[in-house]
Amino acid sequence: MATRQTKWHGRVDGVETPCSVRGCKEPGEFRAPLTPSDFDGPGNWRWLCLEHVREHNAKYNFFAGMSPEEIEAAQSPIAGWERATRAFAHSGADAGPTWRDFADPLDAISARFRPEARRRAIDRFTAKERHALGVMGLKDDADLHRVRKRYSELVRRYHPDRNGGDRSHEKKLGEVIEAWQTLKAAKAFE
Known part of the structure; x- marks a missing residue:
């Protein structure tokens, strides 16, 4: 052979x-x-x-039987990268497990994931930084990786080059850029 x-x-x-x-x-x-x-x-x-x-x-036609939306998604330069992956924690603590409501009689594991512990994590941002998170549509438990990803999504959404030259979203784009500048320098992400 x-x-x-x-x-x-x-x-x-x-x-x-x-x-x-x-x-x-x-x-x-x-x-x-x-x-x-x-x-x-x-x-x-x-x-x-x-x-x-x-x-x-x-x-041979790879796109045979696909809708126009499926063809566009397959041709996207970031096709396949939109799947969620587990981000590394920058605050020193991992996110809580999905099974956090299990019985833990000695309180050895679940204490770390109680609302009080999460509230301490919220206090890590200043008022200006929390406002910037709101502009980007994120919650106080976001890590820098999630902020960077959301910034990238919003810039692509509001940039005039991606909207056929439409400048009606320019103000929102400026707010997103300003929010990113604020958050990337936040002490919480050091």
Whole structure:
């Protein structure tokens, strides 16, 4: 069978299989899927010559069956990065577990996640910093990573270059930038 695969054009050296297209006498040096893969396994392949693999590739349409919104989302430069991930805590304490309401008779774990402990975390911001968090639509328990992410979202939303030159959101954009300047220098994030 095949000895190794080269980087160039997908040709596999050492294949001694003829092209699987009926009547073609050329060697089948290129692997092509029989059906589009559903990512549940290696899939079924056939061997094609250069001419027939070019025909096969010309018929392939990744976006077949997708709505315009799905196509736009797939072409986005940040596609796949919008999934939530666990942020590292900058305040020295991790976020509470989703199972924080479990029975803890010795109060060894759950005491850290009581409202009083969270209130101490809220006191870490000044009034101006809390106002800046409000401008960005965040709560007092936000960490710097979340603030930076929200700032990026809002700048993209309100910037005139992203709105076809519409400058009606310029005031809101200025408030967001000012809020970011305030929050990135906050003592709570040091």
